Amino acid sequence: MAKGVWVIAEQKDGNIRRVTLEAVSAGRGLADKVNEEMAVIIPGTGVEGLADEMFHYGADKVYLIDDPSLKEYTADGYITPLFNLINENQPSILIMGATSEGKDLTPGLSARLKTGLATDCTGLDIDGQARLEAIRPVYAGKAIAKVIWPESRPQMATIRPNVMKIGTPDKGRKGGVIKVETTINPGDIRTTVKEIVKSAGTGVDLAEARIVVSGGRGMKGAENFKILEELSDVVGGAVGASRSVVDAGWRDHQFQVGQTGKTVSPDLYIACGISGAIQHLAGMSSSKYIVAINKDPEANIFKVADYGIVGDLFEIVPVLTEEFKKILAE
Ligand SMILES: Cc1cc2nc3c(=O)[nH]c(=O)nc-3n(C[C@H](O)[C@H](O)[C@H](O)COP(=O)(O)OP(=O)(O)OC[C@H]3O[C@@H](n4cnc5c(N)ncnc54)[C@H](O)[C@@H]3O)c2cc1C
Structure with missing residues (x-):
């Protein structure tokens, strides 16, 4: 019988991403409700040092899939070892962040596991029959769907970044680390990541930013986004854009917010x-x-x-930028 709540962790530049902490905290809550163990899988290269943080936020076990060919994310490289581990251990619930990586990885993984996937969830709970109940906005946010998995396991969901609360870390908390044996043949990975180019700006990821300053067609031209960048720099946010702006070529598609762009919260x-x-x-x-x-x-x-x-x-x-500068300096 499938048992346990599992989270697939995501790291960037050697740091666990914020959405993973949200997933681990949510997973801990679900595991307590069904009285089962909570485990985190960390795929990557040299990821052993990240396990402690997962215990602090509530994991009982951490599975390390540590392999030189997993240094950069590729679906080919990640899916097979994840599938093997999950298939062998049969967790009941599997959660990941609805980030670019999560959106790329989880559909392929759920197909391999022959289970359903609820994407971009804004709430996770346990129903009266100890099943996962996922809440996800549908029809461009006009309606809310409640999703359950009557039969297939694991019950697999991705969560929207910045929606779920991060628990208070308990630095004394410890757990078991399991190093997973991998047999990844680098020749099976059909994608090669040649270079990762960091975008200009504050470096704050749009999907995970706590403050987003977005511009639309009313900005009147690419050059005017400078005033939004200034405001965003002062408050430590990220700059987003509407589709009209992207279509006009004023900003790159990676900054588009909306149905055919990124979801931010x-x-x-x-x-x-x-x-x-x-x-x-x-x-x-x-x-x-x-604020509009x-x-x-x-x-x-409005x-x-x-x-x-x-x-x-x-x-x-510009007035807002100056006022924020003054307030933050105080
Ligand atoms: C299938 C599909 C998918 C889509 N996906 C997306 C998506 O992901 N994201 C998205 O954003 N759109 C998307 N769109 C497009 C969407 O329908 C709108 O066309 C688009 O969002 C409009 O962008 P906008 O608000 O920047 O421009 P507009 O609708 O032209 O609005 C510009 C606004 O700026 C205001 N303004 C002008 N000058 C000033 C000024 N000086 N000061 C203050 N205000 C000013 C105007 O009053 C106006 O309200 C999609 C459309 C379709 C059909």
Whole structure:
């Protein structure tokens, strides 16, 4: 019988990603509810040093899939050892972050495991029959679906970054480390990562940023995004964009927020010159606080905004930047 709550950890530059801490904290809560063990798998190269942090956040066991060919993420390299380990141990629940890596890895893995996958979940719970119940927005956020897995195991879900709470770490907590034997043939990995180019800016990942400053067609040109970058730098955020901006070639697609771009869920989303089309709202409406700056008082974005500023963004944004600078300096 399938047993245990498992999380697939993700690391970047040798640090566990924030969404993994969210997944581990959520996993701990679920494991306590069903009275089962919680385990974390860390795939990568030289990842042994990351195990302790997983115990601090609630893991009972950590499986290390440590192999030189897993230095950079590739679906070919990661899926087979993950599949072998999961298939052998039959966990009941399997969670990962809905990051680019999670979105790429989990569909292939769920197909290999012959189980269902609920993507981009904003809530996870246990129902009356000790089954996972996943909550996920559908139809561009217009409706909420509750997903259960009546038969297939593991019950597999990815979680939207920045939505679930991270538990308080217990630095005295320890657990068991299991080093997984791998037999990865580098020749089976069909993709070669030649170079990773870091994007300019604060270096804060858009999907995981706590503050996102986004610009729409109202920015009027690529050069004007400088004022959003200045604001974002001051508050330690990331700059996003609407699809119109991306289509116009003012920003790269990696910065697009919305149905066909990234889903973000920051503490604060500042929408500048964005009308608030449903496809844009699909990517940011779960933000904790939304501030909209738009010169049209009838703009749809004001319907979802917690705070609305009707006016010219070219006057308002620089004032906000200066005010934030002053407040943060204090
Ligand atoms: C299948 C499909 C998928 C899509 N996916 C996405 C997606 O992922 N993300 C996305 O964003 N869109 C997406 N879209 C497009 C979406 O429908 C809208 O066209 C788009 O979001 C509009 O972008 P915008 O708000 O920047 O531009 P507009 O709708 O043109 O709005 C510009 C706003 O700027 C305001 N403004 C202008 N000047 C100023 C100023 N000086 N100061 C303040 N305000 C000003 C205007 O009042 C206006 O409200 C998708 C569409 C389709 C059909």
